[in-house]
Amino acid sequence: MIHVGILKGIAILLIVAFHICGQIYHSEPKWFRLLSYQGVPVFFLLSGIGLTYSVLSKNFGDKKINHWGKWYLKRSIRILPLYWLILFITFSLYFIDLNIIRIAVSQQSEKALLDFVVHFFLINIYFEETYFSINVAWWFLATIVHFYLLFPFIFSVYKHKINRIPSVVLVIVFYYLNKNYHFINNQIALSFMYFFLGIILSFINTTKFYNYIKKYSLVLVLSLFFLSIFFLCSLRGNISNYFPKYTYELFSLSFTSFLYVSSHLLVYIQPLRKVNYFLESIGSYSYALFLVHWGFIYPIINYFDTTQVGIMVYLVFVLSLSKLLTIIDKKTTSLLMIKTKLSV
Template sequence: MEIRKLNSLRALAALIVFFTHFSDVTNWLGGTLGGGAGAYGVMLFFLLSGFLMSYLYLHKDFNQTTVMHYFLARVGRVLPLYLLVVFSSYLLSSSGNDSLYNIPDTNTLLGHLFFIYGESVLWSIPPEIQFYFIFTIFWALAKNRAGYIYLSIVAVMILLFLTNFPRIYGDINGIPFNEFSVLRTLPFFFVGAILGMQYRSLNIPAYLQKHGFLLTLFLIPLMYPEFSPVATADKSRMWLSYEVLLVMSTVFFCTVFLVPDHNVLLANRFGDFIGKISYSLYLLHLPIITKVNQWQLPVEIKLLLSFGLSVIAAYLSYRFFEKPIALAIRKMAPSKRVPITAN
């Protein structure tokens, strides 16, 4: 069963990142939409990822066939464009051209290919890939030992809090790594996974399902550094604040569980379209914004051009590159079911 609202949430996440980067690069509106606020869009992406993994797979048997289908689906969705962008960035950077992302040497390239380091917006892909492997542990426990999923999530989140999210980064024989970026994202994946586990069984009373819960989305801009009423360091810590996690989780829960499925602002063709191309929009928009900003044009025209060109590039990538390759990779999945022992 498709949850159409998730398309619009994915679109919102991509748009938050786009407008944040546009504000940072061009100083649009005095940079008030920037200041790292794109993190809230990425948080939504990670909540969505954890939710969808649980919703789509935890009710299925854990065996060789389903696990293979799972990994091929994830690989087909994420890796083709990521690898294209990474290798293109490396080749361009090696020739002195940083029109994509700065990957200047082989060691930095290997950091991206091993999913332990990411330049610019590419930083978010290694946590996503590493969570895919963590999720298989949850999946193995889901049928007979689901309680261990909750226990392990709570234990890890308490440990991260008590250790203040360890800064684990550096290099191995010159290859950069940054596991801090993974650790700080885990709580968002975990909360999404827990909510996904509950979606099929949680019976929300009809009197609680109101369109007005959509207003919780306005809590997101209230957390922007320029707009936040919070006066403590939490307004700038973002990823390291469990208060931010609470607010983002509340927004996600209210939107997915309490807003009616037929809400016109969440179930519409624009949300469907931007949601489908959101991944390519996320990876490709920043180089386009940077290039457009070099042109001597009014900032409003730069905004229209940046958004229009980003959407066109994302659509072309999705339609003619990502989707065909993803379908081809999915067809590689085996059909014979071989049980896996999950003890």
């Protein structure tokens, strides 16, 4: 699915832009922050789509529990080794020289070690003080891993048609109950909605769905684009008074949908094939880029006094490092898959 690679590339570039502008240019326009942050829900959406598609294509949803055990092991091999490696390197660089890498961690060694342990086991999202610690972007990984743990249960329930409408209602109620409870609860609940939406999309007849998008792609893209602009403007104007509680959610859903449909449309635009190749290439090492990009923003860009040169040097560095780490990770993953007798 070429459009998935393109969408991954778009999403990770949005996230990198969000963190660069947020950490360097504190007075950047609110509209840009809102737009660039939507790379996050796109990744939750893609995770739901990818997991469901992989299970449906192999048709092992009704088989014995040991198949889910192998499924968990396979996902763990693909996610954890690279994360643990970068976590260890991040901590090592931090204690060698505080200026080498940006890290949000306690100056007290005992608490720093506890921070490391909490992140090692990906339970940092359970505690407010560790939610954004070490690396402010890593809350996403801890959250998505928890969704992975829940996925077999969600899939087993949703695959039965009789459960689908009640499941959707429960997810919406879950979000509503958490919306005003706490920022962290709200963020996780909204992320789960996008993950669940990805599962729903994967159960739709693939051929008919893609043909529909292809046929009406231009109309859908333009409609979703203007709808996104409307909700974006309403977040800053008086229009939001008519639906103040859900303006952001409506904007996020419309803009994420715009990106999703646009990725399908880009595949068929021949003059943009080089752009598509670039985005797909970025998407192929988006996981490594996600893990490393935040830590190097301050030391590299600030060295050049936040000039355009500094930003370019930073981008070249993190993109090159991410590509190298992805190559290493793929070889490591292949070896581990062979050792555990799993298919790559």
